[in-house]
Amino acid sequence: MNILKLGTKNLLRNKLTTFLNVVLVAFGIAILSILFLASTQIGNKLEQNAKDIDLVVGAKGSPLQLILSSIYHIDFPTGNIPLKDATELMQNPMVKRAVPLALGDNFQGHRIVGTDSGFVGLYGLKLADGKFWKQDLEATLGSAVANDAKLKVGDQFFGAHGLSDDSDEHKHHAYTVTGILKPQGNVTDHLILTNIGSVYKMHEPEHNEAHHNDEQEIDNKEITTILIQYRSPMSVVIFPRMVNQSTNMQAASPAMESARLFSLIGVGIETLKWFAFLIMAISALSVFISLYNSMKEKKYDLAIMRCLGASKLKLFTLVMLEGLMITVSGAILGLLIGHLALHLIGVYQESSQARLTGIFFVNEELYLVMAGLLIGIVASIIPALQTYRVDIARTLSKDK
Amino acid sequence: MIEIHSLSQKYTSGPTLNFPDWKINDEEQWLLLGASGSGKSTLLNIISGLLKPSSGVVKLNKTDIYSFSLKKMDQFRGQNIGIVFQKPHLIKSLNILDNVALASSLAGIEVNHSRVMDLLDSLGLADKAKNYPEELSQGQLQRVSIARALVNNPILLIADEPTSSLDDVNAEKVMKILTDQASKNKASLVIATHDNRIRDKVSKAYLL
Numbered sequence: 001m002n003i004l005k006l007g008t009k010n011l012l013r014n015k016l017t018t019f020l021n022v023v024l025v026a027f028g029i030a031i032l033s034i035l036f037l038a039s040t041q042i043g044n045k046l047e048q049n050a051k052d053i054d055l056v057v058g059a060k061g062s063p064l065q066l067i068l069s070s071i072y073h074i075d076f077p078t079g080n081i082p083l084k085d086a087t088e089l090m091q092n093p094m095v096k097r098a099v100p101l102a103l104g105d106n107f108q109g110h111r112i113v114g115t116d117s118g119f120v121g122l123y124g125l126k127l128a129d130g131k132f133w134k135q136d137l138e139a140t141l142g143s144a145v146a147n148d149a150k151l152k153v154g155d156q157f158f159g160a161h162g163l164s165d166d167s168d169e170h171k172h173h174a175y176t177v178t179g180i181l182k183p184q185g186n187v188t189d190h191l192i193l194t195n196i197g198s199v200y201k202m203h204e205p206e207h208n209e210a211h212h213n214d215e216q217e218i219d220n221k222e223i224t225t226i227l228i229q230y231r232s233p234m235s236v237v238i239f240p241r242m243v244n245q246s247t248n249m250q251a252a253s254p255a256m257e258s259a260r261l262f263s264l265i266g267v268g269i270e271t272l273k274w275f276a277f278l279i280m281a282i283s284a285l286s287v288f289i290s291l292y293n294s295m296k297e298k299k300y301d302l303a304i305m306r307c308l309g310a311s312k313l314k315l316f317t318l319v320m321l322e323g324l325m326i327t328v329s330g331a332i333l334g335l336l337i338g339h340l341a342l343h344l345i346g347v348y349q350e351s352s353q354a355r356l357t358g359i360f361f362v363n364e365e366l367y368l369v370m371a372g373l374l375i376g377i378v379a380s381i382i383p384a385l386q387t388y389r390v391d392i393a394r395t396l397s398k399d400k
Numbered sequence: 401m402i403e404i405h406s407l408s409q410k411y412t413s414g415p416t417l418n419f420p421d422w423k424i425n426d427e428e429q430w431l432l433l434g435a436s437g438s439g440k441s442t443l444l445n446i447i448s449g450l451l452k453p454s455s456g457v458v459k460l461n462k463t464d465i466y467s468f469s470l471k472k473m474d475q476f477r478g479q480n481i482g483i484v485f486q487k488p489h490l491i492k493s494l495n496i497l498d499n500v501a502l503a504s505s506l507a508g509i510e511v512n513h514s515r516v517m518d519l520l521d522s523l524g525l526a527d528k529a530k531n532y533p534e535e536l537s538q539g540q541l542q543r544v545s546i547a548r549a550l551v552n553n554p555i556l557l558i559a560d561e562p563t564s565s566l567d568d569v570n571a572e573k574v575m576k577i578l579t580d581q582a583s584k585n586k587a588s589l590v591i592a593t594h595d596n597r598i599r600d601k602v603s604k605a606y607l608l
Contacts, residue, residue: 002505006494013493304489307450308548309478309507311471393445396485 025330
């Protein structure tokens with residue numbers, strides 16, 4: 001019979017109170033852990049996906065939308081830009097690498113991206129199977145796409161117009177899978193890569209229509225965006241201004257827009273954080289009140305234990321332990337809930353590109369366990385100190 | 401052997417109590433008699449090391465028990481003195497077996513399971529070992545507290561008004577248990593009481 005067992009038995013005697021306290025602590029910790037995990041994951045994803053991209057050029061509109069649509073593949077594109085203007089920009093001496101993107105189709109919610117081999121270099125893509133796309137209507141799948149759609153090299157599939165559903169399929173042209181990428185841990189896992197020509201082919205007038213304006217079509221060709229890598233950091237200042245002022249296109253910096261996005265979400269995160277702190281403060285108060293109240297009843301128990309030979313320190317430890325067991329188990333339960341909740345969010349999340357996972361750990365979680373310890377100490381120190389003031393002789397002989 | 405010598409206890413608001421010298425030999429059984437307020441409980445608390453007297457000494461087997469540090473005193477009491485209170489004061493969250501075993505572990509003695517079960521058995525409580533205090537009657541709880549007082553083979557068993565809230569039949573039973581168990585466990589026995597029903601059960605008496 002050690003004091004750990006005794007403490008556990010004392011807690012189990014007041015199951016409901018103990019349960020309430022554990023749940024309160026767990027709730028606060030769960031909210032905080034979800035916040036930590038989600039913001040770290042989102043931050044990591046944002047960073048990884050935009051790693052080597054200095055600038056995105058696309059049609060005028062919201063710069064944030066431009067970044068979201070062409071780097072994170074979440075939002076809709078702002079529109080298209082003329083291929084002629086784009087080519088001109090791509091040949092600018094300040095540009096080290098420029099990758100054109102043609103968006104607009106999807107397959108089962110996975111975006112089909114028309115691009116060139118520069119994309120492979122930009123993201124450092126590696127093949128798990130097959131080869132990269134070359135001809136029109138050849139496609140290389142991101143690892144997650146191949147998994148979800150159960151496609152393998154040699155299979156065929158139809159793209160659909162739009163970015164999110166497959167109601168409007170391009171039945172005339174089927175893509176052939178020529179390769180499947182290794183998991184990259186970024187947005188490319190969820191993309192279907194093909195050449196720009198394939199995207200044009202999908203959208204060109206159907207063959208039974210008049211052929212006479214083919215020539216004009218080529219001149220009017222458009223793409224959606226260009227991902228740009230600068231030759232030198234000096235260009236950060238000049239190049240975007242040049243694009244924004246002298247062309248009909250707009251330039252947006254992923255770094256700046258991500259920061260802006262984070263500051264927008266930041267208010268919400270901050271509010272939730274304070275809410276969680278409030279819950280944790282309430283839980284500390286609740287643990288304190290339950291321990292403090294139980295001290296009245298426990299006075300006899302403590303006096304009798306002193307009588308039986310327990311030292312004051314032992315009883316102090318017993319009361320501290322009861323408080324700590326509540327808050328630490330609450331903290332651990334909270335972390336479990338946090339991970340589970342985040343995993344469930346990930347499972348039911350619509351946008352597969354920014355999927356969250358519960359199987360992810362951050363150092364801050366250790367702080368949360370320590371916060372649990374701290375709450376326990378704060379809540380139980382006063383009741384525990386009371387054990388020093390119990391007058392055994394008086395307590396036991398007065399009760400007649 | 402327990403000895404008290406020129407003991408007195410001074411209360412800040414009240415009289416100073418002086419206690420006559422007293423010597424209790426091994427395995428002797430004594431009654432501590434006196435009217436309410438005469439200081440019976442005070443003397444018991446002093447003898448059991450719970451209350452430091454204003455002056456005088458208490459010797460248990462030649463050791464002055466108030467020369468110990470507080471922590472040492474707690475341990476000494478746990479190992480050598482068994483106390484039965486008027487109310488059983490059992491720990492509600494522990495079953496009967498654990499309540500008795502707790503006395504050993506708190507005194508820093510390894511729990512001897514067969515000793516605990518033997519005691520419970522001799523007090524007619526063997527079948528209640530796994531029950532919780534609230535499931536037992538007052539009389540049964542009183543017997544559990546006697547078992548708890550005896551589990552560490554104390555030199556001295558002290559009972560403070562053990563019969564005052566019991567009816568005649570139960571009072572007699574408890575007295576028999578106390579005297580029988582004390583001699584069986586080779587402990588000296590001191591029973592503080594103002595209950596006339598039990599006066600003739602024990603021959604030696606110390607009057608306050």
